[in-house]
Amino acid sequence: MLDRALTLDELLCFALYSANNAMGRLYRPILARHGLTYPQYLVLVALWQRDEQKVNDLGAGLNLESNTLTPLLKRMETAGLLRRRRNPEDERSVIVSLSEQGRALEREAAEISRCILEASGDEVADLIELRTKIQELAGRLNRLV
Amino acid sequence: MLDRALTLDELLCFALYSANNAMGRLYRPILARHGLTYPQYLVLVALWQRDEQKVNDLGAGLNLESNTLTPLLKRMETAGLLRRRRNPEDERSVIVSLSEQGRALEREAAEISRCILEASGDEVADLIELRTKIQELAGRLNRLV
DNA sequence: TGCGATTTAATCGTGTGCGATTTATCTGCG
DNA sequence: CGCAGATAAATCGCACACGATTAAATCGCA
Numbered sequence: 001m002l003d004r005a006l007t008l009d010e011l012l013c014f015a016l017y018s019a020n021n022a023m024g025r026l027y028r029p030i031l032a033r034h035g036l037t038y039p040q041y042l043v044l045v046a047l048w049q050r051d052e053q054k055v056n057d058l059g060a061g062l063n064l065e066s067n068t069l070t071p072l073l074k075r076m077e078t079a080g081l082l083r084r085r086r087n088p089e090d091e092r093s094v095i096v097s098l099s100e101q102g103r104a105l106e107r108e109a110a111e112i113s114r115c116i117l118e119a120s121g122d123e124v125a126d127l128i129e130l131r132t133k134i135q136e137l138a139g140r141l142n143r144l145v
Numbered sequence: 146m147l148d149r150a151l152t153l154d155e156l157l158c159f160a161l162y163s164a165n166n167a168m169g170r171l172y173r174p175i176l177a178r179h180g181l182t183y184p185q186y187l188v189l190v191a192l193w194q195r196d197e198q199k200v201n202d203l204g205a206g207l208n209l210e211s212n213t214l215t216p217l218l219k220r221m222e223t224a225g226l227l228r229r230r231r232n233p234e235d236e237r238s239v240i241v242s243l244s245e246q247g248r249a250l251e252r253e254a255a256e257i258s259r260c261i262l263e264a265s266g267d268e269v270a271d272l273i274e275l276r277t278k279i280q281e282l283a284g285r286l287n288r289l290v
Numbered sequence: 291t292g293c294g295a296t297t298t299a300a301t302c303g304t305g306t307g308c309g310a311t312t313t314a315t316c317t318g319c320g
Numbered sequence: 321c322g323c324a325g326a327t328a329a330a331t332c333g334c335a336c337a338c339g340a341t342t343a344a345a346t347c348g349c350a
Contacts, residue, residue, distance in 0.1 A: 006258055007194050008206055012265060012272055013168045014187055015279040018208050020165040021307075022286035023158045028308080037335065042159055049152050055299065061153055063163050066299045068337050075335080092298040092345045106150065113151055119289050120157060120282060127157055130282065133275050134160040137265060141167035144264050166337075173338080182305065200329065211329045213307050220305075237315045237328040 016134075026119055030112055034105055040076055041112075043069075047082065047098050048106045054093045063142060081105075161279075171264055175257055179250055185221055186257075188214075192227065192243050193251045199238045208287060226250075 008014045027038050036044070039062075046061045047053065055073070059065050073096060076082050081102040087093040121127050153159045172183050181189070184207075191206045192198065200218065204210050218241055221227050226247040232238040266272050 006190055006254060008187065008190050009280070010276075011187075011190065011258070012276045012279075013172065013183075013261060014190070015276045015283060016161065016165045016168055017183075017187065019279050019283035019286065020161045021208060022283050022290070023161055024307080025290050026286050027158065032309095038158075038162075039336065042153065042156075042162065045151055045153050045156065045159070048150050056297090063166060065338075067301080067339080070300055072336070090298085090346070094299065109151060113156070116158060119286060121285060130275075130278050131155075131157045131160045134157075134164050134279070135154070137275065138160060138164035138167050140266060141164065141171050141264060145167070145170050169337080177339095184306065201327095210308075212309080212331080215330055217306070232328095235316070235328085239329065 023116075026116065027112075030115055034108060034112075035079060036081075036105075039064075039068075039072055040081070041109075043072065043076065044081065044098075044102060044105060045109070047096065047102065048109070052095055052097045054087065054095055056093065058096060063138075076102075168261075171261065172257075175260055179253060179257075180224060181226075181250075184209075184213075184217055185226070186254075188217065188221065189226065189243075189247060189250060190254070192241065192247065193254070197240055197242045199232065199240055201238065203241060208283075221247075 024038050027041070031038060031041050042062060043058060046058055050057075053061075055066055055069055058073075059069055062069075073082065073084055077084050080099055082099055083097050084094050085097075087095050117124070117127070169183050172186070176183060176186050187207055188203060191203055195202075198206075200211055200214055203218075204214055207214075218227065218229055222229050225244055227244055228242050229239050230242075232240050262269070262272070
C-alpha cells in the first residue's frame with residue numbers, strides 16, 4: 001500500500017515541524033523583549049517549577065542532553081539568569097539554580113503565555129485536548145529512542 | 146487568571162517542541178542511511194510532489210526563507226541530490242530541480258514513511274485527525290506572522 | 291583496598307532556523 | 321530612456337540539537 005508519491009501535507013512529521021517553527025517565530029519577538037530565546041524560556045519554566053536541578057534533571061524534563069544544555073546554560077549564566085555550581089555531594093554533577101533576575105522573570109511569564117494562548121486558538125478545551133494528544137505522540141516516539 | 150506557576154507539561158509549545166525533537170531523533174538514523182537530514186528530506190518530498198520549483202516556491206511550501214534554504218540547497222546540490230540554476234526568464238530567481246539520484250530516492254521514501262507511521266501510533270485514523278489539528282494550529286500561528 | 295566499569299558534564303563538528311543586511315535583477319513610471 | 325522602488329536570492333552572525341568523543345569523579349566488586 002501507499003505506492004503513490006507522498007505530499008508534504010500528508011506528513012505528520014511536517015505538520016509538527018511546521019507548527020513548531022511557527023510557534024518559535026511567534027515566541028521569538030516576545031521573548032526577545034526579555035532577552036530570552038525559546039529553549040532558554042523552557043529552561044526557566046523548568047526551574048520555576050523546581051529550582052536547584054542537576055543538568056541531567058533538566059535534561060530529563062526537556063528531553064535534552066548535556067551537549068545541548070551545557071552551552072545553553074552557560075549562555076544563561078553569562079546573561080545572569082542562573083548559576084551553575086558543582087554538586088559538593090558528587091562533583092560529577094552540576095546544580096543549576098535561578099538567580100534573582102531569573103526568578104523575577106516568572107512574574108512576566110504569565111503575560112507571555114497568555115499572548116501565546118490567544119494566538120493558538122479560541123477554544124481552550126480544544127487546545128488542552130490537542131496538547132494531550134501531542135504529548136502522547138511525543139511519549140510514544142521518545143520511548144523508541 | 147492563571148497566577149500560579151506554569152509547568153512544562155501545561156505548555157502546548159513544549160509539547161510541540163518535544164514531539165518535534167523526538168520525531169527528528171527518530172528520522173535521523175533512518176535518513177542518515179540515505180545521506181539525508183530531516184529538512185533535506187522535506188525538500189525532496191516537496192520536489193517529488195512538484196519538480197522545478199523556485200527557491201521562493203519551496204519556501205512557501207516549507208515555511209522557510211532563503212536564509213535557511215540557500216545553504217541547505219547548496220549542500221544538497223553538492224551531495225548530488227538536485228541542481229540549482231538561474232531562471233533564464235528572470236535572473237533574480239533560482240530554479241531547483243531533482244537530479245536522477247534525488248528522484249531515485251523517492252522509491253525508498255515509502256519505506257521510510259512506513260517506519261515512522263508504525264512508530265507514531267497504531268490507529269491511522271487518529272493520526273490523521275491529530276495531523277489535521279496540528280496543521281490547523283500551524284495555520285493559525287503562521288497567519289499571525 | 292584497588293581498579294575497571296559507570297556516571298556526569300563538557301567538548302567538538304555539522305546542519306539547521308532566522309533576524310538583519312546585501313547584492314543582483316527587474317518593473318514601472320515620468 | 322532612466323532611475324527609484326520592488327523583488328529574489330544570498331550572506332552574515334548567533335543559538336540551538338545532536339552524534340560522537342573526552343575528561344573527571346564515583347561506584348562496585350574481587
